[in-house]
Amino acid sequence: MELKTNQNKYSVVKITGALLCALFIGTGVHAQEEAKLTAADTTAFKAVISGLSVTDEVAPGTRQLVLPKPASGYALSLYGSSRKPVIDLKGKIYQPLTDCEVQLVLRLRNTQNNRAYEFPQTVKVTGKYRPQTGVNPQPFVIPTLQEWKGGSGHFKLQANSRIIISSKAKKLLTPAAEILLKDLKQLTGFSALSIASGKAKTGDIVLNINSTQQNLGEEGYALNIDQTLQINAPYYKGAFWATRTILQLLEQDPAHSQIVKGVTHDYPKYEVRGFVLDVGRKFFTLDFLKHYVKMMAYYKMGDFHIHLNDNGFKQFFGGDWSKTYSAFRLESSTYPALTAKDGYYTKADFRELQKTAQLYGIRIIPEIDVPAHSLAFTKVFPEIGSKAYGMDHLDINNPKTYEVIDNVFKEYISGKEPVFVGAEVHIGTDEYAKKESERFREFTDHYIRYVKGFGKRVRLWGALTHAQGTTPVTADDVTMNAWYNGYAEPKEMVRLGYDQISTPDGWLYIVPAAGYYYDFLNVKRLYDSWEPNQIGNVVFPMGHPKIRGGMFAVWNDHVGNGITMKDVHQRVFPAMQVLAEKMWTGKTDQSNWANFTKNATSISEGPGLNMRGIVRANGADSLVYQNSLATKQAKPFQLPLQEIGYPYSVAFTLHTPAASPDSVSLFKSENANVYLLNQDGLKLGFSRENYTDVFDFTFAADKTYKLVITGNEKGTWIYVDGKLIQKMEGKKISFTNTEGKISRMQTLVFPLNYIGDANKGSYGLVSGLKVYNKRLNEMTIAGL
Numbered sequence: 140m141e142l143k144t145n146q147n148k149y150s151v152v153k154i155t156g157a158l159l160c161a162l163f164i165g166t167g168v169h170a171q172e173e174a175k176l177t178a179a180d181t182t183a184f185k186a187v188i189s190g191l192s193v194t195d196e197v198a199p200g201t202r203q204l205v206l207p208k209p210a211s212g213y214a215l216s217l218y219g220s221s222r223k224p225v226i227d228l229k230g231k232i233y234q235p236l237t238d239c240e241v242q243l244v245l246r247l248r249n250t251q252n253n254r255a256y257e258f259p260q261t262v263k264v265t266g267k268y269r270p271q272t273g274v275n276p277q278p279f280v281i282p283t284l285q286e287w288k289g290g291s292g293h294f295k296l297q298a299n300s301r302i303i304i305s306s307k308a309k310k311l312l313t314p315a316a317e318i319l320l321k322d323l324k325q326l327t328g329f330s331a332l333s334i335a336s337g338k339a340k341t342g343d344i345v346l347n348i349n350s351t352q353q354n355l356g357e358e359g360y361a362l363n364i365d366q367t368l369q370i371n372a373p374y375y376k377g378a379f380w381a382t383r384t385i386l387q388l389l390e391q392d393p394a395h396s397q398i399v400k401g402v403t404h405d406y407p408k409y410e411v412r413g414f415v416l417d418v419g420r421k422f423f424t425l426d427f428l429k430h431y432v433k434m435m436a437y438y439k440m441g442d443f444h445i446h447l448n449d450n451g452f453k454q455f456f457g458g459d460w461s462k463t464y465s466a467f468r469l470e471s472s473t474y475p476a477l478t479a480k481d482g483y484y485t486k487a488d489f490r491e492l493q494k495t496a497q498l499y500g501i502r503i504i505p506e507i508d509v510p511a512h513s514l515a516f517t518k519v520f521p522e523i524g525s526k527a528y529g530m531d532h533l534d535i536n537n538p539k540t541y542e543v544i545d546n547v548f549k550e551y552i553s554g555k556e557p558v559f560v561g562a563e564v565h566i567g568t569d570e571y572a573k574k575e576s577e578r579f580r581e582f583t584d585h586y587i588r589y590v591k592g593f594g595k596r597v598r599l600w601g602a603l604t605h606a607q608g609t610t611p612v613t614a615d616d617v618t619m620n621a622w623y624n625g626y627a628e629p630k631e632m633v634r635l636g637y638d639q640i641s642t643p644d645g646w647l648y649i650v651p652a653a654g655y656y657y658d659f660l661n662v663k664r665l666y667d668s669w670e671p672n673q674i675g676n677v678v679f680p681m682g683h684p685k686i687r688g689g690m691f692a693v694w695n696d697h698v699g700n701g702i703t704m705k706d707v708h709q710r711v712f713p714a715m716q717v718l719a720e721k722m723w724t725g726k727t728d729q730s731n732w733a734n735f736t737k738n739a740t741s742i743s744e745g746p747g748l749n750m751r752g753i754v755r756a757n758g759a760d761s762l763v764y765q766n767s768l769a770t771k772q773a774k775p776f777q778l779p780l781q782e783i784g785y786p787y788s789v790a791f792t793l794h795t796p797a798a799s800p801d802s803v804s805l806f807k808s809e810n811a812n813v814y815l816l817n818q819d820g821l822k823l824g825f826s827r828e829n830y831t832d833v834f835d836f837t838f839a840a841d842k843t844y845k846l847v848i849t850g851n852e853k854g855t856w857i858y859v860d861g862k863l864i865q866k867m868e869g870k871k872i873s874f875t876n877t878e879g880k881i882s883r884m885q886t887l888v889f890p891l892n893y894i895g896d897a898n899k900g901s902y903g904l905v906s907g908l909k910v911y912n913k914r915l916n917e918m919t920i921a922g923l
Contacts, residue, residue: 173634174254184247184256187213196263197232204230212250218257219244221682221725222285224354224406225264228684233354236286236404237266242681259680275399279738280387281438281716282723283730285408290400294364296327296389297342297396301335308348309336311375314498316346319382322746326386327395344368344385346378358441358500359406364398376500380405380439387437391741409671411640411688412722413442414715415620418468419449419508419515421695422482427704428492430748434712436499437745438719443496444504444565444598444690450514450531451698454877460530464698465514469558473550474543476519481829486551486558493560504598505551505559508567509544510535510582516543528572535575535582545589552593563618564590569600569626580610587613601627603635618687622648624675633685640687641671647691647718649710651702652882659710660691662717666732670725681725689722700872701884703828705810708750709785709852716742752784752888754912764910768894771903775807775895780910782808784888786851788915790923792907795821797841803899808890813848815904823857825887832885836864847923848889849914855887861921 176184187210204226209215220226221242225235241262248255268288275289302316302323316334323332339345349371352361360372360381368385372378384405388398414435416423428445435443450465466479470486484492493503509516510533517524517533523540525532533540548566551558566586571579580603587597591613601619603612605626614636621629622642629639646669648656671689672679679686691714693707716739744750754763764780783789789806795815796803802816811827818824820837823846834857838844847858854868867885874880894905909923 173636174252175634176254176256180249180252180254181256183249188247188256188258191215193260195261197265199234199265202232204232206230206245209247214248214250216246216248217243218246219680219682219684221408222406224285224356224359224404226262227354231354232264235264235266236288236402237268237270239264239266239286244680244682244684257680257683259682275401277401277729278388278399279391279734279741280384281739281742282407282720283727284384284403284405285724286404288402290365290402292400293397294366294368294400295342295397296323296329296344298329299331299333300329300342300344301333301340303335303337303339303343303345305345305347306336308346308378311348312346312378315375315379315382318379318498319344319346319385322382322386323389325746326389339367339369341366344370346370346382347372348375348378349373355404355406358410358439359404362403362405364400364402368398376441377406379436379498379500383437383439386746387742390743390746391738407439407441407723408725409686409688409722411442411618411671411690412440412719413444413504413640413688413690414440414711415444415446415642415690415692417446417449417693417695419446419466419512419695420451420464420698421702421707422466422468422479423704423707424482425484425488425492427750429495430744430750432492432496432499432501432503434715434744434748434750436501437748438715439500439723440715440719441500442502442504442688442690444506444692446506446508448508448515449512452696453529453531454879455698455874455881457874458876460514460524461518463514463531465518465531467515469551471547471550473546474519477515477547479515490556490558490560497560502561502563504561504563504565506565506567506598507547507551508565508569509533509586510540510567510579511569511571512567516547525572528575532572535571535578541585544586548586548590549593552590552595557593559595563596563598565598565620566590567600569602569622571602571606573605576606577608577610579606580608580612584610584612587617591616598640601629601632601637601639604628604631620690621674624677629674629677629679633679633683638685638687639674641674641689642692643673643675645675646673647689649691649693649714650696651693651707651710652700652884653697654882656694660714660717662713663732665714665721666717666730666735670721689718691718697881700881701830701886703810703830703884703886703888705750705752705784705827705888706852706884706886712744712751749781752782754780754783754787754910756912761911761913762909763912764891764908766908768906768908772895775804775893775897777893778891780891782810782888782890782892783910783912785886786849786912786914787889788847788849788911788913788920789889789891790845790847790907790909790911790915790920791905793838793844793846794904794906795838795840795842795844796904800899803904804893804896805905806890806894808892811887811890813887813890814896825855827887832867832887834865834867845923847915847920848887849920850887850889851914852886854885858917858920861923863917 206215217230226241243260246257277287353373357374358376360377363369370381389395448467453463456463467477468483471477496503513533514531517530524530525534568583598618601621618638620642621639650656756763804814806813813825824833845860849856856866857864870883871880872883
């Protein structure tokens, strides 16, 4: 490749055959299968490419890449770019704010047989501004800003600042302005903030659509921080992401009012940056999903993939499929018996969730998983269950199966106002019996075509290496979650024409408390060593257009294991911060794990959210709240705290009642309850979601005890009068029909919203309350 530039000033790199061997991918450009390269093809491509002179730096003022003409019979093209807002796929160059590197993917095609060879080239593009001294350094946000030119001084948000929407963008950007106004009021406490029109004044925030900056793409934006905050973006989503950047910057200021001045151009490296949540094997409330939309938006994680049906493992249910847990989480009017009884989403609620998510820049990707993981369907229609492979497999040789599953999909994707609002729908297609490869391929192709027939794009799990065969499976406009290379070899899937979402199980699968994959992701390893261009042990060139991005996932394999929504969130949040960084910005020269982890603690889940129950201490002793509670009350006493999350210690004096009640609440929130109950004597128990645990200690009536309850993500401990009585941690559940065991988590995010029982009065049972945001050691507890 040659650029129109000063060849004497800028270096020229000759691509060698050895380098090409290391870079060879051999993938395709079209959404259909390409021929595999032979050894002779590879040799010929190397010979042609080794003669190409490639400049690795763009001179200032260069506006267009010009590719050299290769040998006769070959054509060279620009195939991919890691920074399309700087060098787009037509080779047009847009000058960045400061110097940056762009990883290009070049494609050499043999015009005789149409076979192609891809290779990467890094090009340095000179920025508009040179590094300066004495200006504001780049501020910390997650994900890191792509381009930054620092100014001097600070923007200051005033108590009566306004959000100004430019007149031409008012209709489009009003929802973003309304969300920003609400979030700013929650963050700052400035109740006089408002939305207005007209000329901006000092301290105002201006939202504008700027069609001249199309190169920034759907999600990119420019933010000019001066006396006012000026947001310019070509599309809604970019403008909305800019508001999230502003909120993160304000959050890190102690007064939530100042931001360093400067200019940024920001845009994602990868289009798909997402999270998969298995709600099939564990129900998550609609409120939880709404909170996740807001939190994911705060970190510019744009895809929320909701896995709507699944089932447990039959060995943990007596080896009996009829007793094995399964659930389909949507209201169904076509097959009402299909809807789960222990938690589901109405069609209206699910539709509204998706529309709200769109305003937050989030695509919700609903998944109906067939033909495996399908026990929820076969319990309603036993005749479509596989007799050969188990009732969690649909019988894909049975016409009735197609009739039922066609109707299921049709209910949610047909009509003027379909339940699945977005452009893409996930059809599952994973882990089916290998013996049925041809029929599985036929089934997969049927549902790709069926769903596309309703105007939707299709996503599915990669399985076609596992299910090899001759039956063609549509690849056009189909995206694969590449989760395990043994099931779908990524290079081969790209050659066949499938777009890829990097979802490698060995890096990105959380299975809470299961003892396999990850309980908590190895976030340091991810930060240091992973980007979505890496799928298992296969690494694609940065900027490869068939790699849409990445996702991490939570799979709730072990049904009934005590894991709560709070526990799942405890595992997700640190991964969300790190993977937002890796999928938007990737690795840069500024990437530093120690700095990232230190600064990340200053950024929360977003305005109004605190699902982890974080309570910060004012002093150094970790005491976050105390109240003598000396006065008895006839009704529950409300505390200023809702709850406290991991790790914590709650110390209090318990005065047991003279007469043992059936049960009486001591501490309560909307998420949990700590109470006394009469169970072969007076004992202390706690419940959250559908789980209850009781400490094995019997209290005497009409007596005073000093209690300390401590907890973290592993379990809950109780101390009575300074002595450790019980560690609720490490419990296992055994089964008579299998040697396998599952963990039974006994965790508690401690409820602190109310003390006392609304029905029975407080009885003056609790006094001397002290709450700490750490686990106290035994010496400290004994001293209490």
